[in-house]
Ligand SMILES: C=C1C[C@]23C[C@@]1(O)CC[C@H]2[C@@]12CC[C@H](O)[C@@](C)(C(=O)O1)[C@H]2[C@@H]3C(=O)O
């Protein structure tokens with residue numbers, strides 16, 4: 001078993017891969033929605049096939065990503081402006097976390113993508129092409145995220161099935177996209193004590209590319225090339241590798257979905273103040289910790305580059321996340337205090353990568369109300 005470790009520690013354990021459930025989205029709708037709820041209940045992580053994201057859109061985006069990471073470092077750094085969005089190398093977040101990864105973080109807002117593409121593409125003649133590849137991918141993956149959230153709502157018998165997806169479709173949605181590139185890390189066997197494969201060269205050890213964490217948003221839609229590295233943490237603390245499959249997307253529950261789906265959103269526009277509240281009647285089956293935002297990490301490969309593309313579906317900053325009243329009872333008090341996504345993000349992003357963010361909003365025992 002691999003235990004939580006600092007980012008640069010090496011890992012040589014031989015782990016058994018479990019097969020995550022793969023849900024065929026072309027199946028019968030009510031069966032698919034039940035399978036999604038089951039997968040969220042049992043794993044918090046699942047794969048989807050026949051997902052509707054066109055192959056050529058994925059291929060173009062992947063090509064853009066690889067082309068970008070293949071550029072000289074000085075050129076990539078030009079995209080580092082406007083932090084937190086842009087290019088980063090080895091440093092993750094603002095609290096000193098590091099990993100063997102270089103990445104691009106993009107806001108999914110259309111204007112911002114177009115702006116950022118100017119720095120990402122050093123070839124102005126191809127600017128429109130670069131920008132449209134990224135936008136097309138974002139649009140297609142957003143649709144997938146919305147479809148999955150609608151199916152989830154249906155599987156939970158939520159009357160308003162677009163209750164979650166509306167937040168993602170909102171013009172103020174804070175969704176982001178991240179491209180991670182893990183260069184190959186050949187490891188020569190220097191530590192005879194540590195390395196169990198003493199005879200192989202390079203030996204069977206992997207560095208941590210992206211350290212252990214949970215994703216803060218609602219849902220993550222992740223895809224990678226055919227190079228493995230992603231591992232998820234099971235309840236018993238064991239780390240389990242996820243087999244890479246470029247034909248599928250890997251979906252995982254984020255921190256917000258662990259708390260609950262009663263989002264009330266106050267949209268402040270320049271003209272008026274609009275209050276939209278979604279009260280999820282009858283959603284007693286969900287939330288208050290039912291779905292768990294699973295901890296995961298990514299290791300480097302000794303020989304090949306891994307590139308992953310993650311879409312983090314998030315609500316607008318003012319969306320209020322609370323445990324629905326119908327989830328609360330004398331035996332099951334509310335586990336979390338209400339908060340807005342902006343409040344959560346501010347507090348969460350001031351923490352280290354591996355810290356438990358939801359802990360900040362957990363009710364103290366004497367605060368838990370029935
Ligand atoms: C150390 C950090 C990096 C992170 C923000 C944080 O303070 C804690 C969450 C991290 C994470 C994990 C999932 C995504 O990759 C990410 C973009 C996010 O929303 O939360 C990263 C943040 C980041 O790299 O800035």
Ligand SMILES: O=C(O)CCC(=O)C(=O)O
Pocket residue numbers: 178180210215222224229230296297298308310
């Ligand atoms: O590269 C991966 O497979 C995981 C990346 C990840 O967890 C993230 O970007 O939040």
Ligand SMILES: [Fe+2]
Pocket residue numbers: 213214215296
């Ligand atoms: Fe993640």
